[in-house]
Amino acid sequence: MAKRKRLNLSVLGRRNISVGLVVLVLLLIVELSSQATDFSLADGLTSVPTALLWMVTHLVPTAKSLTNLPDILSALGQTILMAVAATVLGAICALFFSLMGARTTSPSVILTRAARVVASFFRNIPDVVWTIILLFSFGQNMITGIITLFFTSFGMLTRYFIEVIDEIGSDTMEALRSTGANYFQTFAQGIYPSIIPEVVVWTMFMVETNIRDATLIGILTATGIGYVFSLFYTRLDFATCGLIIVALAVVIITLELVSSQIKKMIV
Amino acid sequence: MISKGLKQMQAPELLSIDNLSKAYNKTEDQALTDVSLTVTEGEFVCVIGPSGAGKSTLLRCINRLVDATQGDLVFNGQNITRVTGRALREVRTNIGMVFQNYNLVERRSVLENVLHGKLGHKSTLAGALGFYTEAEKAEAFEILEMFGLAKLAYKRCSELSGGQKQRVGIARAAMQHPKLILCDEPIASLDPNSAEMIMDYLRRMNETMGITCIVNLHHVDYAIQYADRIVGINAGRVVHDGPSKAIQQHDLARIYENRHDATVIEMRSTAQTQPLSLFLGVAVNG
Numbered sequence: 001m002a003k004r005k006r007l008n009l010s011v012l013g014r015r016n017i018s019v020g021l022v023v024l025v026l027l028l029i030v031e032l033s034s035q036a037t038d039f040s041l042a043d044g045l046t047s048v049p050t051a052l053l054w055m056v057t058h059l060v061p062t063a064k065s066l067t068n069l070p071d072i073l074s075a076l077g078q079t080i081l082m083a084v085a086a087t088v089l090g091a092i093c094a095l096f097f098s099l100m101g102a103r104t105t106s107p108s109v110i111l112t113r114a115a116r117v118v119a120s121f122f123r124n125i126p127d128v129v130w131t132i133i134l135l136f137s138f139g140q141n142m143i144t145g146i147i148t149l150f151f152t153s154f155g156m157l158t159r160y161f162i163e164v165i166d167e168i169g170s171d172t173m174e175a176l177r178s179t180g181a182n183y184f185q186t187f188a189q190g191i192y193p194s195i196i197p198e199v200v201v202w203t204m205f206m207v208e209t210n211i212r213d214a215t216l217i218g219i220l221t222a223t224g225i226g227y228v229f230s231l232f233y234t235r236l237d238f239a240t241c242g243l244i245i246v247a248l249a250v251v252i253i254t255l256e257l258v259s260s261q262i263k264k265m266i267v
Numbered sequence: 268m269i270s271k272g273l274k275q276m277q278a279p280e281l282l283s284i285d286n287l288s289k290a291y292n293k294t295e296d297q298a299l300t301d302v303s304l305t306v307t308e309g310e311f312v313c314v315i316g317p318s319g320a321g322k323s324t325l326l327r328c329i330n331r332l333v334d335a336t337q338g339d340l341v342f343n344g345q346n347i348t349r350v351t352g353r354a355l356r357e358v359r360t361n362i363g364m365v366f367q368n369y370n371l372v373e374r375r376s377v378l379e380n381v382l383h384g385k386l387g388h389k390s391t392l393a394g395a396l397g398f399y400t401e402a403e404k405a406e407a408f409e410i411l412e413m414f415g416l417a418k419l420a421y422k423r424c425s426e427l428s429g430g431q432k433q434r435v436g437i438a439r440a441a442m443q444h445p446k447l448i449l450c451d452e453p454i455a456s457l458d459p460n461s462a463e464m465i466m467d468y469l470r471r472m473n474e475t476m477g478i479t480c481i482v483n484l485h486h487v488d489y490a491i492q493y494a495d496r497i498v499g500i501n502a503g504r505v506v507h508d509g510p511s512k513a514i515q516q517h518d519l520a521r522i523y524e525n526r527h528d529a530t531v532i533e534m535r536s537t538a539q540t541q542p543l544s545l546f547l548g549v550a551v552n553g
Contacts, residue, residue: 175370175436178330179443180360180387181394188395189383193374 059242068240072228076247079224082142083210086149091203093154094119098161104170105191107183115158123155127213131220140222148217153206164198165191197266204259208252215248280341281446281479282306282329287338289324289503298324299335300503308446311473311480313494313511315487317523321503322483326449329481330362331355343446360387363440363478365469367452369432371439373425377416380424380435381407384442407442414438414468430461437468441476448472450482454489462486466493487519 034041099105101115130148138144172190181189218226225244232240282305289299299321306312314322327333329340331347340348347358363384371380385403386394393399399407411417414434419427424435433453440448450469454462470493473480484490490497491511499507499522507518 171366171368171370172372174332175364175366175439176383176386178332178359178362178364178449179384179439180356180358181383182356182391184391185386185389185394189375189379189386189397190372193372197374 058238059245060239061243061246062239065237065239065243068232068243072225072240072244072247075225075228076244076251078142079214079218079226080211080251082146082224083149083207083214086146086214087153087203087207087210089146090150090153091157091199091206093150094157094161095199097154097158098165099187099191101158101162102165102169104166104173105187116162119155119158119162121155122151123159125151127152127217128220131217135221140220142221142223144221145214145217145223149210149214152213153210157202157206160202161195161199164195164202168194168198197263200266201259201263204255204262208255208259211248211252211255278308278310280305281308281310281343282481283339283341284329285339285341287325287328287335287340289321289328289333289335289337297336297503299328302338302500302503302505304498304505304508306447306479306481308479309473309477311470311493311495312482312498313490313496314481314483314498314500315485315490315522316500316506317525318485320500322500323451324503325500326364326451326481326483329447329449330359330364332364356387360443361446363443363445363448365433365436365440365448365450365453367455369429369436371424371432371435374423376421376423377411377427377435378404378407378420381410381416381438381442384439387443410438410441413441428461429457430464433457433461433465434468437465437472441472441478444476445478447479447481450480452483452485455485462489469493 030041033039097115097119100107100111101119103112106112106115127148130151131144134144134147138147169191172194173186176186176190214224215226215229218224219230221227225248229241229244232238232244284302284304287299287302288297290297302321302325314325316322324333328335329342331340331350335348338348339346342358343361345358347355350358372383379397382397382399382403385399385407389399408417408420411420414437416431416434416438419431424432427435436453437448448469453469454465457465466489469480469482472478482490482494491514494511497507497509497511497514498505499518501522501524507514507522509518
C-alpha cells in the first residue's frame, strides 16, 4: 500500500516538472514577443479600468442622443431589410446549387464539381473585398451591399445545404427512386420535407450574421446603420454611437430568440 | 407443400439474372462476380451470406439503383439491363423495395409515406405536389388496415417504433402492387418480436397477394423458417442455391467461410454456433 503511494507520487512529481517546464517556456515566449512589439502587460492590465470608465462615461446614451433615435431606427430598418433580402435571395440560389452539388441529388458528376467550385469562389472572397470590387461598378448605394451579402451568403449556404442534403437525403432518395418516382417527385416529396428544417435554421443563422456584416459593409457603401454609426463617430458623438450599439444588440438578440422559437416550431 | 411445389414448377419465370458482375471501381475487388439466378413467380427467396458479400449490391442491381458492369437482367419478359428514363421508372413501379433503415420520409405522416408507393404511376406535377385521388387514398387505407397501421395513419413517422416503421416501409412497397419485392436486411435493426412480425407480414403478402420476394437476411434461422429457397453468397459469388429445408450444415459453413482472410474463419465459426443450433432445432421440429 505504502509502496504504491510512493510510486504514484513519483509519477506526479515527474508530471509536475514537465508541466512546470511548459509554463516556463510559454512565459518566455510571451516576454520575448512583448519586448519585440513594445507591449507591456502591466500597462495593458492597468488601462482596462480606464477604458471601462471611458466607455461608461462616453458611450452611455444620453437624453440628447435619444433625439437621434428616429434616424437610427430607420437606418437600422434599412440594414435589416438589406440583410434579409440578400439572405433570402442567396438561400433560393443556394438551394438550387446545392441540389446540383450534393452527391445524392446531382444529375452528373461534372455538375457536382462545378457547383462546388462556384460556391467556394463566392464564399472564399471576404465580403469587404467584394464590396470594394463592387463599389467600382455600382457605387455607394444599397445595391452594392445587397449584392455583396448575396454573394457571400450564397457561397456559405450552398456549402451548408450540400452537407444537409448528403446527410439526410440519400436514404429517402433511394427509397423514392425505387418506387419509380421521377426526379421532381423525389425532390418535392422526399428531399424537400426532410431538409426544410435544417435549411430554415441555416438561413436564419445567415440573416443574423448578415445583419452584423451589413453594418460593416454600410460604412463602406454609405448606407444603413453602419453609415449612421460612422457619421456620429467622426462627429465624436459617442453617446449616439452607444445608442446605436444598444439598438443593434437588441435587434440581434431578438432575432436569435425568434429564430430559436421558429426552430422549435418546425423541428 | 407438394401442390405448392408443383405450382411453382409451372409458374413462369419472373426474373432472370445472367452472369451479372459489378465492380464499384477498378482497383477494388468485384462486389459481384458472374451471378446467375432465376426466380419464378410467387417464390420467396432468402439471400444469405457474410457482411460485405454483395447481398445489397445484388438487390440494388435488380432494380437498377446500382448499374452492373456486366451481365444481363430480364424482368417479367423484358430485358432491363439498359433501360433508362421513363422505361426504367416503369420497371421500378413493378419492383418494391424495403430497407434496413426503413428509409421513410420521417417528417411526413404514415399515410403520406404509404401513398409514396403510387408516385411512379402519377404525373410529375400531381406527384410532386402530393395530389392523390380519392381512390388512391381509399386504397392506401385498405393497405394500412392490412398491416395493422390504420390507427397510426395520421401520425408522423418519426414518432413510430422500429417495427411500426418497417411495416410502413412494407406497406409503401405493397402500395405499388409490385410483382417483386426486394428486402434489404428488413429485420436487422429490429428486436426479435418485431422481426418475427415483419417476416410474417412478408410471408403473408407473398402468399395472399402472390408477390415474389427476395429477402437479404443476416439470420440463417429466419431464412430456413420463412423462405422457399435459400441462395448463399460469399465474396460476390453464388455458392449455394437450393430449397430452404434441404440446407445442410456444411452448406452454411461454405456460405459463411471467409475467403479473404484465413484467420477470421475461426471467429466466424464461433459466431455461427447460435444460428446453426437453431437451424438444427428447426430441422428436428419440421
